[in-house]
Amino acid sequence: xxxxxxxxxxxxxxxxxxxxxxxxxxxxxxxxxxxxxxxxxxxxxxxxxxxxxxxxxxxxxxxxxxxxxxxxxxxxxxxxxxxxxxxxxxxxxxxxxxxxxxxxxxxxxxxxxxxxxxxxxxxxxxxxxxxxxxxxxxxxxxxxxxxxxxxxxxxxxxxxxxxxxxxxxxxxxxxxxxxxxxxxxxxxxxxxxxxxxxxxxxxxxxxxxxxxxxxxxxxxxxxxxxxxxxxxxxxxxxxxxxxxxxxxxxxxxxxxxxxxxxxxxxxxxxxxxxxxxxxxxxxxxxxxxxxxxxxxxxxxxxxxxxxxxxxxxxxxxx
Numbered sequence: 001x002x003x004x005x006x007x008x009x010x011x012x013x014x015x016x017x018x019x020x021x022x023x024x025x026x027x028x029x030x031x032x033x034x035x036x037x038x039x040x041x042x043x044x045x046x047x048x049x050x051x052x053x054x055x056x057x058x059x060x061x062x063x064x065x066x067x068x069x070x071x072x073x074x075x076x077x078x079x080x081x082x083x084x085x086x087x088x089x090x091x092x093x094x095x096x097x098x099x100x101x102x103x104x105x106x107x108x109x110x111x112x113x114x115x116x117x118x119x120x121x122x123x124x125x126x127x128x129x130x131x132x133x134x135x136x137x138x139x140x141x142x143x144x145x146x147x148x149x150x151x152x153x154x155x156x157x158x159x160x161x162x163x164x165x166x167x168x169x170x171x172x173x174x175x176x177x178x179x180x181x182x183x184x185x186x187x188x189x190x191x192x193x194x195x196x197x198x199x200x201x202x203x204x205x206x207x208x209x210x211x212x213x214x215x216x217x218x219x220x221x222x223x224x225x226x227x228x229x230x231x232x233x234x235x236x237x238x239x240x241x242x243x244x245x246x247x248x249x250x251x252x253x254x255x256x257x258x259x260x261x262x263x264x265x266x267x268x269x270x271x272x273x274x275x276x277x278x279x280x281x282x283x284x285x286x287x288x289x290x291x292x293x294x295x296x297x298x299x300x301x302x303x304x305x306x307x308x309x310x311x312x313x314x315x316x317x318x
Contacts, residue, residue, distance in 0.1 A: 031061040035232035036073040057107055063180055064212050066107035067127060067219045070230065075100040101127055111140035122262075126215040130261040148256035149218045151198040153225070153248050161193040162241045170241050171198060178224075178237075179217040194249075203258075218253060225251050 029048040031037040037059060039050040051058050052069045054076035059065050075098065101123075102110045109127045114120040114136065122131040122140035130144065168189040175181045175198075184206070190197040200214040207213065223230050224237035225248050239246040 068103040111143040149200040150254040153196040154250040157194040
């Protein structure tokens, strides 16, 4: 028997294993912290490089991606002509809802945002509008930082109340392990059945370059609660307190900036204006009723005085 085919078989198996290994390496080239990315393995270095969909911005997959880049990825159309991720019917609308933001080279929101026309506005570090809308001449001096975020949750009111200490510990673990947020930035967990409030605080002077921003942690958490996780692969969002699942029915997020927003009266909605009008009309009506009542009382007093004077004049003089 010839030794040629015998030697060729192991070489063929090694070659096949190398091809399969390379294919597996390409397949495993994903971003665990951001599924809205395109990843490729560098042929020379073997490093997995991931860029956000819709941009050439390379992201660090060992931490969270900035909210600005995530919003930009959501606005990119898919091959079928539809948005990559459809907003949930329970989605929270921040002022003007989902929009295609302008991000700086670090992936953060630029202070001034504009839509596809000439309408522009100023935003905070979370990307929420903090001024009235204007034209392209609108000037935004700086990106005002959001230093306090209050996440308000409401769980099933018919469920058994959680132990506050256990709930506090579980939520702190969640933000530390899943969202990589330093424990010092989760300042408090408040609970009064069925309302849970998670308070995040982070001043610019407190945040180091490698720290996760509270804006990004809050956004990842919000998407997890809505069942639209930004993480790729296994590890679905599942919060349990002493074995009991935390089923969230409603989520509200409040943002507090280092400087107050600059809105004019034009921001008032039609509903709020209608309420103000009704209140003003009620006050005016109350004043009118009070004046009429006082006049009627005053008229009675005058009539009584006149009648008494008349009876006094009729009395015979002695």
